[in-house]
Amino acid sequence: MSDIWTLLIADDCAEDREVYREYLLSDPHQSYQILEAASAEVGLALCQKKRCDAILLDFCLPDMSGLEFLDELKQQQLKLPLPVIMLTGQGDERVAVQAIKRGALDYLVKQHLQPDVLQLTVRNVIQQSQEQNRFAKTQERQQLTTTATAIHQDLQVTQALVALEKEKQLNVLKSQLIATISHEYRTPLTAILGAASTLKQHSDKLSQARQQRFLQIIEDKARQMAQMVDDLLVIETLEFGKAEFRSVPFELLRFFSDIIEEQRQFISDDHELTFKITGNTKGFWGDRKLLRQITINLLSNAIKYSPDGGHIEVHLMGNDSHIIFDVKDEGIGIPVEDRECLFQSFSRGSNVGIIPGLGLGLAIVKACVELHSGEITLESQADIGTKVTVSLPKRSV
Structure with missing residues (x-):
């Protein structure tokens, strides 16, 4: 059995609406649900509320003409256009042509309208509309497929x-x-x-x-x-993300003191290395190996880039949630134009001269600090010195 089609009859004459209803409901080839409207306003409202398969539209409605109805129907911007059959009086072929131009698919003359003619016209119009809609959807799918293919190709090119x-x-x-x-x-x-x-x-x-x-x-x-x-x-x-973070509790004062004593063997008589501690440094959990990398690299940099000696200070501070330590030297400093990329691998200041190094120290320090969910900052002036400050949470997440 065929699907039930919904058809709107927009005509201000109740007798005519009843005739059209009887004709359509007696169609042996198709079943219908009939909606009726005695005015354009009611008809347009029904089109908004319910999807109709076709409209039988009288040219002369009390509140607007059939042509105006077609214009209003277009302005509703329905996703799929509704097929309209214009009902005209005898001799109104000029009006019928205008209706076709405005979007109607067919027209019928009301006088002497026969049941089989109305039934056939409605079936043909709806079938034609359905074919057009299917064709439009096919084109839309093809367009989407073409667009998707183009995007995929563009993506492949971009990836390449x-x-x-x-x-x-x-x-x-x-x-x-x-x-x-x-x-x-x-x-x-x-x-x-x-x-x-x-x-x-x-x-x-x-x-x-x-x-x-x-x-x-x-x-x-x-x-x-x-x-x-x-x-x-x-x-x-x-x-390459291969480093493991193993957080354990340990005592920072002893840890820093041991590293500083190790580094004293590399300083010259012209260097003065001091260590001071303030605040509460207890309760720290961290990765001992990574913290050693941070401390040794900062301290060895301070020594190496102070070839003429000077004061090197390590200051360890603590509060309830963080430990902060900085390493300050009076060495060659870092030019302003070099600071932006200093935390990148193989980056060095342009003023290092013959001082040996691969430019990995600060990159290692930054990576180790980030594994502790910490922060690192650097202050420096060329020919004055450098101060690097590291802040680490006492309990890294």
């Missing part, structure tokens, strides 16, 4: 460009890494080879003190190279 850009960046990073490591390794290697060669060829002619001096050079430079390897391994672990 992003991948290419990342590859370029990686190649630049590789080149930078190779150049940096080659340069930084060459200096200590040259010193080691020179000292070893001297000992090998002239050990019998060198005093005990001179021999010890060359051995010390070999040891110092080997330690420098080992530190560079350690830094590379640490930054690789941190930047």
